[in-house]
Amino acid sequence: MTGDWLAPLMFVGALVLIFSGYPVAFALGGTALVFAFVGVEAGYFDWHLLLAMPDRTFGVMSNYILLAVPYFIFMGTMLEKSRLAEDLLETVGILFGRMRGGLALAVVFVGTLLAAATGVVGASVTAMGLISLPVMLRYGYDRKLASGVVTASGTLGQIIPPSVVLVVLGDQLGVSVGDLFVGSLAPGLLLAGMYALYVVGVSVARPGAAPALPRDVRDVPAGALARRVALVMVPPLVLIVLVLGSIFAGVATPTEAGALGAVGAVALAAANRRLSVAAVRDALESTLRLTVMVMFLLIGSTAFALVFRGLYGDVWIEGLLTGLPGGAVGLLLVANLAIFALGFFIDFFEIAFIIIPLLVPAVRALGIDPVWFGVMVAMNLQTSFLTPPFGFALFYLRGIAPPELRTSEIYRGAIPFVLIQLLALLLVILFPGLVTR
Amino acid sequence: MSPESQPPTPSRAPGLLGSVPQAIDRVSGLVGRTVLWLVAVMVAIGAYNAVARYLNRFTDANLASNAYLEAQWYLFSLVFLLGAAYALKEDSHVRVDVLYGRLGPRGKAWIDLAGTLLFLIPFCTLMLWVSWPSVAASWRVREVSPDPGGLPRYPIKAVVLLAFALLLLQGVAQALKQVALLRGAAPPAEPGRHRPEEV
Numbered sequence: 170m171t172g173d174w175l176a177p178l179m180f181v182g183a184l185v186l187i188f189s190g191y192p193v194a195f196a197l198g199g200t201a202l203v204f205a206f207v208g209v210e211a212g213y214f215d216w217h218l219l220l221a222m223p224d225r226t227f228g229v230m231s232n233y234i235l236l237a238v239p240y241f242i243f244m245g246t247m248l249e250k251s252r253l254a255e256d257l258l259e260t261v262g263i264l265f266g267r268m269r270g271g272l273a274l275a276v277v278f279v280g281t282l283l284a285a286a287t288g289v290v291g292a293s294v295t296a297m298g299l300i301s302l303p304v305m306l307r308y309g310y311d312r313k314l315a316s317g318v319v320t321a322s323g324t325l326g327q328i329i330p331p332s333v334v335l336v337v338l339g340d341q342l343g344v345s346v347g348d349l350f351v352g353s354l355a356p357g358l359l360l361a362g363m364y365a366l367y368v369v370g371v372s373v374a375r376p377g378a379a380p381a382l383p384r385d386v387r388d389v390p391a392g393a394l395a396r397r398v399a400l401v402m403v404p405p406l407v408l409i410v411l412v413l414g415s416i417f418a419g420v421a422t423p424t425e426a427g428a429l430g431a432v433g434a435v436a437l438a439a440a441n442r443r444l445s446v447a448a449v450r451d452a453l454e455s456t457l458r459l460t461v462m463v464m465f466l467l468i469g470s471t472a473f474a475l476v477f478r479g480l481y482g483d484v485w486i487e488g489l490l491t492g493l494p495g496g497a498v499g500l501l502l503v504a505n506l507a508i509f510a511l512g513f514f515i516d517f518f519e520i521a522f523i524i525i526p527l528l529v530p531a532v533r534a535l536g537i538d539p540v541w542f543g544v545m546v547a548m549n550l551q552t553s554f555l556t557p558p559f560g561f562a563l564f565y566l567r568g569i570a571p572p573e574l575r576t577s578e579i580y581r582g583a584i585p586f587v588l589i590q591l592l593a594l595l596l597v598i599l600f601p602g603l604v605t606r
Numbered sequence: 607m608s609p610e611s612q613p614p615t616p617s618r619a620p621g622l623l624g625s626v627p628q629a630i631d632r633v634s635g636l637v638g639r640t641v642l643w644l645v646a647v648m649v650a651i652g653a654y655n656a657v658a659r660y661l662n663r664f665t666d667a668n669l670a671s672n673a674y675l676e677a678q679w680y681l682f683s684l685v686f687l688l689g690a691a692y693a694l695k696e697d698s699h700v701r702v703d704v705l706y707g708r709l710g711p712r713g714k715a716w717i718d719l720a721g722t723l724l725f726l727i728p729f730c731t732l733m734l735w736v737s738w739p740s741v742a743a744s745w746r747v748r749e750v751s752p753d754p755g756g757l758p759r760y761p762i763k764a765v766v767l768l769a770f771a772l773l774l775l776q777g778v779a780q781a782l783k784q785v786a787l788l789r790g791a792a793p794p795a796e797p798g799r800h801r802p803e804e805v
Binding site for chain 2: 186187188189190191192193194195196198199200201202219220222223224226227230231232233235236239240243420421424425426427428429431432435449450453454456457458459460461462464465466469472514515516518519559
């Protein structure tokens, strides 16, 4: 008895059930169970395949790469909960405040630096928004520009290493996380540079949209300012450079660098007298919750993948993708469009765990460089998260923005950044050399 | 603060719908608040391992050991496995809330009740059922790490059973809470369910 229709049905079924709003990890696990049962009844699936689950779970537990996930999350949450991120933004703001658009530049700068650590869209947009949006609005920034800068810089963390999503993506693509970090650095900095250029452009063309800070705020005595820069701005910068540098130089694995970075974040908090039991506890609690979320998503996806393969779904998808007209170009087009559309609704982790494993065999079969593919996927998703009306980042900002900031302003503010993103994505596709190896 | 510090909400709920979920919540809360400190231990051991491996290149003192390397992922496993029930209680498992976010408290309760009964509880049962034989086999032979100086494997494998049992239990608590809410016993006031990543 043939059950060729089961795999496609399972794929659609999983998407529908995910959209029910029930936690994705368990919706996937439940879907796996339902279709395993249907498959057995249809004489198309062997129950014994499910006995591989303990082994797979054990593989997830002892996965050395994924150990880096809680470390990078903790490093980011520690900097946030000890309010070092806030200090950093304020200091950079004063430093750049003399020039028009300076505050917005500070947001881009800090976003590049700190969002790098957490790499979780919701967390970084929320943190950046809470800290910087009120300040920009208070000093008379154009609301669209202010909200656009916050959402764009907050999502930037995904592609700038070290980020949690790149760790997970490396694991799923079967490439080294270090390679992915190296590869995404140039495109990430390119994006940050383009954001900064846009901010400068706006402040020249429309001085009223991005005024300099008033004199009394920015006139901190030079000595005091130098002290703040040395104490508040330089140490986190050094921390990130050390973490990345040790990975790039091959001295430390991403997991090791993450663990040391986590200790470094605690040390920074202590050096700034911000180390309290409450701050540490909050950072640990956030780390626990985010780590559980990521890892259970992986366990649910593992169950899904196991049954999906048992129903020959992988064969079906690979045939579909390698048989596209245009070969590699056709695959890239379809994959990009699908990921862009899915990015409206589901977060990076779900896409990394559910969609990426389905794409990888076709990507390898068509001779596409998986590192380059990973960077492109990350940039694509980042664009998707920013795109009105569905983009994730916009919802997060809406959630914390003051009511006088209208939703339409958030949407319109995001558009220039979406265009910048698309331009950068196009550059990465046209000039694959941007993704350095 | 944490939900359990609020006054007991389902005052009109009969025992099963009132006290049972509360008791389970307390268990999951206690386990979660305990394992979160293991993250700190994990950071410390991870940093030690990194430094030890580095120093090993220059000295003869063999600082790194398989026991410490394995302790790192044992702790990681304890954290995410035992934290799962706590995360369920705190609603930290990521949802796709395009539609869910627009529903009222009752609509959400219906989705959650259906999901708990159709997805969560069967999935936990499955995991317990398929894991049992492999854990029992590991336990019988007192399985140890294949690497020299490694740790015993059987206890960490057994944690999988404990984790899914706790998750199943929390699932029962969630279902009872949702039933209580749907019957109008508990006030639907649950302002601003935070989005999962918004921590």
